[in-house]
Amino acid sequence: MMPASxxxxxxxxxxxxxxxxxAVIVVPLxxxxxxxxxxxxxxxxxxxxxxxxxxxFGCAGLLSFGHIxxxxxxxxxxxxxxxxxxxxxxxxxxxxxxxxxVLALTLGRVFLRLSGSYFMLGTLAFGIMVHAVIRTxxxxxxxxxGLGDIPRVAIGTLSPQMSLALVIWVTAALLxxxxxxxxxxxxxxxxxAIRGDAVSAACCGVDVARLRINLFALSACYxxxxxxxxxxxxxxxxxxxxxxxxxxDVLLMLFFGGExxxxxALIGVTLLRVLPDVSGPLQAxxxxxxxxxxxxxxxLFPMGVAGALxxxxxxxxxxxxxxxxxxxxxxxSGSATVAPGRGAxxxxxxxxxxxxxxxAAGAAGGMPAAVIEVEGLGQSFGGLRxxxxxxxxxEAGSIRSLIGPNGAGKSTMLNLLSGVQPVREGxxxxxxxxxxxxxPDRIARLGVRRTFQHERLFPHLSVIENVMVGCESGSDGSxxxxxxxxxxxxxxxxxxxxxxxxxxxxxxxxxxxDRADDAVSELPHGLRKLVEVARAxxxxxxxxxxxxxxxxxxxxxxxxxxxxxxxxxxxxxTTLLIEHDMAFVMDISDRILVLDFGRLIAExxxxxxxxxxxxxxxxxxx
Ligand code: ADP
Ligand code: MG
Numbered sequence: 001m002m003p004a005s006x007x008x009x010x011x012x013x014x015x016x017x018x019x020x021x022x023a024v025i026v027v028p029l030x031x032x033x034x035x036x037x038x039x040x041x042x043x044x045x046x047x048x049x050x051x052x053x054x055x056x057f058g059c060a061g062l063l064s065f066g067h068i069x070x071x072x073x074x075x076x077x078x079x080x081x082x083x084x085x086x087x088x089x090x091x092x093x094x095x096x097x098x099x100x101x102v103l104a105l106t107l108g109r110v111f112l113r114l115s116g117s118y119f120m121l122g123t124l125a126f127g128i129m130v131h132a133v134i135r136t137x138x139x140x141x142x143x144x145x146g147l148g149d150i151p152r153v154a155i156g157t158l159s160p161q162m163s164l165a166l167v168i169w170v171t172a173a174l175l176x177x178x179x180x181x182x183x184x185x186x187x188x189x190x191x192x193a194i195r196g197d198a199v200s201a202a203c204c205g206v207d208v209a210r211l212r213i214n215l216f217a218l219s220a221c222y223x224x225x226x227x228x229x230x231x232x233x234x235x236x237x238x239x240x241x242x243x244x245x246x247x248x249d250v251l252l253m254l255f256f257g258g259e260x261x262x263x264x265a266l267i268g269v270t271l272l273r274v275l276p277d278v279s280g281p282l283q284a285x286x287x288x289x290x291x292x293x294x295x296x297x298x299x300l301f302p303m304g305v306a307g308a309l310x311x312x313x314x315x316x317x318x319x320x321x322x323x324x325x326x327x328x329x330x331x332x333s334g335s336a337t338v339a340p341g342r343g344a345x346x347x348x349x350x351x352x353x354x355x356x357x358x359x360a361a362g363a364a365g366g367m368p369a370a371v372i373e374v375e376g377l378g379q380s381f382g383g384l385r386x387x388x389x390x391x392x393x394x395e396a397g398s399i400r401s402l403i404g405p406n407g408a409g410k411s412t413m414l415n416l417l418s419g420v421q422p423v424r425e426g427x428x429x430x431x432x433x434x435x436x437x438x439x440p441d442r443i444a445r446l447g448v449r450r451t452f453q454h455e456r457l458f459p460h461l462s463v464i465e466n467v468m469v470g471c472e473s474g475s476d477g478s479x480x481x482x483x484x485x486x487x488x489x490x491x492x493x494x495x496x497x498x499x500x501x502x503x504x505x506x507x508x509x510x511x512x513x514d515r516a517d518d519a520v521s522e523l524p525h526g527l528r529k530l531v532e533v534a535r536a537x538x539x540x541x542x543x544x545x546x547x548x549x550x551x552x553x554x555x556x557x558x559x560x561x562x563x564x565x566x567x568x569x570x571x572x573x574t575t576l577l578i579e580h581d582m583a584f585v586m587d588i589s590d591r592i593l594v595l596d597f598g599r600l601i602a603e604x605x606x607x608x609x610x611x612x613x614x615x616x617x618x619x620x621x622x
Contacts, residue, residue, distance in 0.1 A: 022266060043273040044168040045230045050253045050265040051179050052222035058260030059183055060215055061195030066123030069130035070100045070220040072242035074227025079147040079237045080140055089151045093228035097221055104220035108213040135239045146238035150231050168229050178486040179262045185485035189465050190475040196458035203418055204474045205444040211477030252290055256297050258304025267305045371396045371543055371574045378425030379412050386412040388598035399575045401585045404595035410578045411453050414545050418450045419443040431542055445473055447542035451532045451549055457520045463531055464516040467503035470535035506534040511560055526553045546577040550584050562588055
C-alpha cells in the first residue's frame with residue numbers, strides 16, 4: 001500500500017476545510033431565511049463556469065476571455081431550439097455542447113498558437129463577437145429583446161424550480177469531482193508543467209499542443225453546460241447577461257476564490273454571489289464593491305481565499321511535522337522519520353533497474369550498438385554556423401562528453417538531438433530511428449531525456465511532482481487520457497502511486513528524499529540541478545543528455561552526480577554530457593567530443609583528447 005504523502009493529505013484536508021467553510025457560511029444563512037435559494041442555485045451555475053476558467057488558467061496558465069462566448073452559446077442553444085423546433089431542454093443543451101465543441105477545437109488550434117496576452121486578446125475578440133451576434137441576429141436570437149419560453153424540467157413530483165436546482169447542483173458536484181481528479185492527476189501535473197515551462201514539459205514527453213487544445217475544448221464544454229443551465233433556470237435569455245461586465249464578475253470570482261485549486265472557485269462564487277445579495281446596502285453599490293474587492297485581492301491576497309487557506313494549512317502541517325520530527329529524534333525510534341514508503345519504493349527500484357538491466361544485457365550480447373548517430377549535422381543562426389557538418393556516433397551504455405569553449409555550439413547540438421530545435425541539415429538517428437522531424441515530446445517518449453544549461457524546473461510543482469512528470473512522461477494529451485484521469489480510474493490512480501514511489505527512489509538516489517514535498521523555489525541552485533537530473537532519469541531513458549549539470553554543484557553534489565551517472569551506465573543508460581569541469585570530464589567519460597566554432601575538432605578517449613594539439617590550441621588556449 002502506498003503511504004499518503006504530506007501533499008496528498010494536505011490537498012484532501014484543505015478542500016475538506018473549504019467545504020466545511022462553505023457549509024458554515026451557507027447553511028445558517030439559508031436557515032435564517034437571509035439567503036434565498038435563488039442565489040444558491042445561481043451560485044451552482046457560476047461555479048461550473050468559474051471551474052472551467054480555473055482548469056484553463058489555474059492549471060495551464062491560459063486566461064480565456066472567450067468563455068463568456070461559450071457560455072452565451074450554451075444558453076442560446078436551448079432557447080433557439082425551443083423557439084424553432086419546440087425541442088426539449090436536453091436536446092438544446094446537447095446542441096450547445098456540439099457547437100461549442102466544434103468552435104473550441106477550431107479556435108483552440110488558432111488561439112493556442114498565440115502566446116500569453118495575445119491568447120487573451122484573441123479569446124476576448126471571440127467573446128465580443130458572440131455578444132455582437134446575439135444582439136444583432138434578430139430573427140434567430142431575438143436581438144435586444146432576447147428569447148423566452150425555455151422549456152422547464154420536472155423530476156418526479158418536485159416542482160420545476162426544485163428539479164432544476166437539483167440538476168444544477170448534481171451537475172456542479174460531478175464536474176467538481178471530475179476537475180479535482182484531473183487537477184491532481186498526471187494530466188494536472190502536465191498542465192502545471194506547461195504553465196511553468198512548455199519547452200521543458202515537451203522534453204518530459206508532454207504533448208503540449210494536443211493537451212492544451214483538448215483542455216480548452218473540455219473547458220468550453222463546462223462553460224456550455226453552465227450556459228444551458230443558466231438559460232433553463234431563468235426561463236429566458238437576454239444579451240445583457242453575456243456582456244463584458246458579466247465576464248468581469250466571473251473573473252472576480254476566479255481570483256477572489258483563488259486560482260489553481262478548483263475548490264477556490266466554490267468559495268469565490270459563493271462569497272461573491274451570496275455576500276452582496278445578503279447585505280442589502282452593498283447591492284446598491286455592486287460595481288463599486290466589485291472594483292474595491294478586485295483591488296484588495298490583487299494587493300492583499302494575490303492567491304485568493306483558497307491560496308491563503310492553503311498557505312495556512314501548509315504552515316500548520318509544517319509546524320506539526322516539525323514538532324513530530326523533534327519528538328522522534330528525542331526518543332529512541334529515530335527511524336520513524338525516514339521517508340515512508342520505503343517498501344513500495346524498494347519494489348519499484350527493483351522493477352526499474354530490472355528493466356534497464358535487460359537492456360544492458362542486450363547491448364552487451366554482441367558489438368555495442370550505436371544509440372545515437374549524427375551525420376553532417378548543421379545549424380545556422382543568420383550568418384553564424386553554430387553547428388557545422390558534425391558527424392559522430394555514441395555506443396549504447398557509454399558516457400560521452402561534449403566539450404568546447406563557450407559558443408562552440410554544444411547546447412545547440414543538444415537542442416537538435418532533443419527536437420527543441422528542428423533538424424534542417426544532416427541526419428540524426430536515435431535508438432535506430434530517424435529523429436529529424438519528430439517533436440520534442442515524441443523524442444522524449446522514445447526514451448531520450450535531457451536537462452538544460454539554465455535549469456528549467458516547473459515552478460508550479462513540488463520537487464517530487466517535478467520528478468513524477470518525468471517518470472510518467474507527462475501526458476499524451478489525448479481525450480482518453482483526460483477522461484481516464486478525470487474519472488480517477490483505479491488503474492490511473494495505481495499508476496500515479498507507482499510514479500510517486502519510483503520518483504521518491506530517484507530522489508533518494510540523489511540524496512533529496514527529505515525535500516520531496518518542498519516547492520522547487522525553496523531549493524538552492526545546485527540541488528535544483530540535481531532535481532532536473534532526477535526528472536530526466538526518472539523515465540529510465542535509454543539516452544540521457546545533460547547540459548552543464550555539474551556547473552554550480554558543490555564537491556559533494558558533484559560526487560553524487562558522478563556516482564549516479566556511473567550506476568546508470570552500469571544499468572545500460574547512454575549519457576551525452578556537456579561539461580566544463582575538466583577533472584569531472586576526464587574522470588567519467590568513456591570518450592570525448594570536442595567542438596570549436598561549431599566544428600568537431602577532436603574525438604577519442606580522455607587521454608588521447610587531453611594531448612591533442614588542436615584541442616590544446618582551441619580549447620585550453622595553450
Ligand atoms: P555553447 O553551448 O557551446 O556555449 P551554443 O550552442 O549555446 O554554444 O551557441 C552556439 C552559438 O550559436 C553561439 O554563438 C550562440 O550565440 C548562437 N546561438 C545559439 N542559439 C541561438 C539562437 N536561438 N539564435 C541565435 N543564435 C544562437
Ligand atoms: Mg551551452
